Amino acid sequence: MAIRIKSQWYQNDTAKTPKQTASTMAFITWRVAQNTLKQMRLAQFDIDIGAQYFAFTREVLVFLIQVLDRMAHDRMTTEERSEFVTALVIRVAEILQENEDTMLGIPAEGQTSHFDEFITLFNELADHYAEFGHDEAGPDFNFVRYLGHRIGNAHACQRSTLGDRPNLPQKYLKR
Incomplete structure (x- = not known):
């Protein structure tokens, strides 16, 4: 499903600073991550609102920022x-x-803020994503595969109908 994104600046005649561009791209990145989450839920992946929801969102946001960095x-x-x-x-x-x-x-006093939690995750994963390729066509297979690996390992989502699918051998249904 497509999302509407404004693609032109209000005052097109003035040069934009990298910080202004980043502010706009941050909002667009957030919307793309939310749309990704929506599509996963429509595909019947159980991503409950709460910690799981934000774990998934953080992973997608880090991935998208890495793609934007390459661009x-x-x-x-x-x-x-x-x-x-x-x-x-x-x-x-x-x-x-x-x-x-x-x-x-x-978060309670003494616990890591959500802001700092994201910054820590971004810094940790930046080195991981640096190993993968990106060209004019976009991120390479391993770049995207790593996102899937991160989401899968974090158990950020599970397909809700997996156990009900008779066409899958039982060995794939064991956890």
């Missing part, structure tokens, strides 16, 4: 790219924190 590499100077990615990660973390704090509550 920025091809279009921006090193300084612009650094400013863009830094601002993008911070703004996405802010949006995620607003939503997690609203849905799950603010």
Whole structure:
């Protein structure tokens, strides 16, 4: 299912800073991640609202930011790219924190904030995603496969109808 995304700036005649571009891309990235989540749920994957919902969302957001970083590499100077990615990660973390704090509550004093949790995950996975390829066609198979691996290992979602499918051999249904 397609989502509507505004593709032109309101004031098209002025140059945009990497930080302005990042702010806009953060919102679009959030919408794409939410649409991905919606499509997974429509495909009957059980992704309950709560910690599981946000675990899935965080993984998709990190993946999307990595793709945007690769695209920025091809279009921006090193300084612009650094400013863009830094601002993008911070703004996405802010949006995620607003939503997690609203849905799950603010973590207790002494616990890691949702903002810091996302930043830590992003920094951890940046080195992992750096090993995968990306070209003008987009991320390579291993890049996308790693996202699937991360989601699968985190048990962020499970297909709700898997046990009801008679055409699968029983050995695949064991957990």
